[in-house]
Amino acid sequence: MIDLHSHILPGIDDGAANEKESLEMMKAAIEDGITIIAATPHHQNGKFINEREVILSGVKRLNELAKEHHLNIQVVPGQEIRLYGEIEEDYRHKKLVTLGGDSEYILVEFSNRHVPRYTERLFYDIQILGLKPIIVHPERNLEIIESPEKLIHLIEKGALVQATAASITGCFGKKVHKFTHQLIEANAVHIIASDAHNTSSRGFQMKNAVEVLEKKYGADYVHYLKTNAKDILANNLVYPPQPELYKRKRILGLF
Numbered sequence: 111m112i113d114l115h116s117h118i119l120p121g122i123d124d125g126a127a128n129e130k131e132s133l134e135m136m137k138a139a140i141e142d143g144i145t146i147i148a149a150t151p152h153h154q155n156g157k158f159i160n161e162r163e164v165i166l167s168g169v170k171r172l173n174e175l176a177k178e179h180h181l182n183i184q185v186v187p188g189q190e191i192r193l194y195g196e197i198e199e200d201y202r203h204k205k206l207v208t209l210g211g212d213s214e215y216i217l218v219e220f221s222n223r224h225v226p227r228y229t230e231r232l233f234y235d236i237q238i239l240g241l242k243p244i245i246v247h248p249e250r251n252l253e254i255i256e257s258p259e260k261l262i263h264l265i266e267k268g269a270l271v272q273a274t275a276a277s278i279t280g281c282f283g284k285k286v287h288k289f290t291h292q293l294i295e296a297n298a299v300h301i302i303a304s305d306a307h308n309t310s311s312r313g314f315q316m317k318n319a320v321e322v323l324e325k326k327y328g329a330d331y332v333h334y335l336k337t338n339a340k341d342i343l344a345n346n347l348v349y350p351p352q353p354e355l356y357k358r359k360r361i362l363g364l365f
Contacts, residue, residue, distance in 0.1 A: 111254065111316055112146045113139065113338040114216060115210060115246060115272060115303035119168040123151040123158045125307045127174060134309050136176055136183050141348055142314040144304075146343070148209055150217055161200075164208040165189065177329075186343065187211045190246060191218050193226055198235055206242070213345040214264035217272070218243045223252045230267060244270045247305060249277050250288040258289075262298060262353045268333055269301040270338075275319035276312075278302065283332060294327065297351045301338050 117125020118135045126132040139147050149169050152158040165187050188209040191197065192303065200206055209215045216236075228353050245264065248254045248271055254261045265271060273290050274336050280287040294365040302323075304314040324332045338348050 111143045111320070111336065111344055112148075112343065113144045113304050113306070113314070113316060114148045114188065114244075114339055114342065115150050115274075115305045116147050116314075117149075117151060117187065117190075117305070117307045118147060118172065118195070119149045119151050119160075119165065122160050122164065122168065122244060124126075125151065129171075129341075131308065132173060133179065136179075136181050136185075138309045139304075139314055140183050141180060141307070142304075142317045144183065144314065146184045146186060148186050148188040148303075148343075150190045150209075153189045153191045153206075155190075155192040155219070158191065161205040162189075165207050166211065166243075181268060185263060188217060193218055193220060193232065195228070195232070197232065198239060200238060201236070201241065209244075210343045210345070213244045213341045213342060214240050215244055215270075215342045217246050217343070218269075219246045219249050220248070222250060222252075225251065225253045230264065233264060233269055242268070242270065242299070242348075244272050246272045246303075247274045247277065249273055249293060250364070255289055257287070258293070258296075258298075261293075262296070263322060265298055265353060270299045270350060271298055272303050273299045274305045275302050275315040276305070278322055279315050279321040281315065283335060290365055293327070294323075294331075296353045298353050300335070300348060300350045301333060301342065302335055311330060 118130045120126045151160040169187045187207045277290040306314045
């Protein structure tokens with residue numbers, strides 16, 4: 111399995127504190143069925159700034175550490191980028207890193223409460239540059255929960271969506287759990303990832319999430335999610351289905 115969102119790099123954000131914890135996370139990821147994991151530290155979220163070279167250096171070290179301990183896992187680079195106005199400029203100045211380091215896909219997050227008013231315009235601008243935004247864990251954003259049509263509109267304009275495994279399994283509470291599955295049923299989730307921060311309170315949950323999804327939606331849907339993750343790292347185009355209108359109406363009446 112491929113996990114495109116984690117905080118496994120040591121000592122640079124609110125994830126692993128040191129190499130020992132990073133090593134524990136790699137071992138836990140392997141136990142969860144993960145063979146490739148993207149290290150995606152927070153960037154420009156008001157607390158952490160982690161630019162390209164720091165991330166690439168950290169990823170290189172973790173792969174060395176995995177080899178030293180004979181762990182069958184590959185770490186690839188990425189960033190969890192809080193949407194901000196200078197994304198275009200910073201991308202041109204090579205401060206950003208795409209998923210895998212060579213793709214055109216970037217992870218973009220909003221705050222837990224709001225969707226910036228300039229989001230659609232900025233998404234348009236970065237797509238003109240060739241970047242493809244993946245919105246991470248929108249199921250935990252209060253504005254999107256209250257107005258899901260805002261997320262649907264961004265998908266229709268070319269964004270992809272990543273739901274968190276723990277949201278699928280119910281670890282973030284009943285409201286987030288219910289809303290996550292409503293988004294899935296509306297064709298508004300294109301990949302899942304762990305967003306793991308540690309091995310205790312914010313673990314991987316990928317295996318459990320896959321079991322839930324296969325039982326509820328079938329093996330074909332799980333295959334679709336896994337294929338999308340592979341295509342993203344390979345920089346292939348992902349062709350998501352359009353959110354279904356009748357299911358969109360169901361979502362709009364939820365909360």
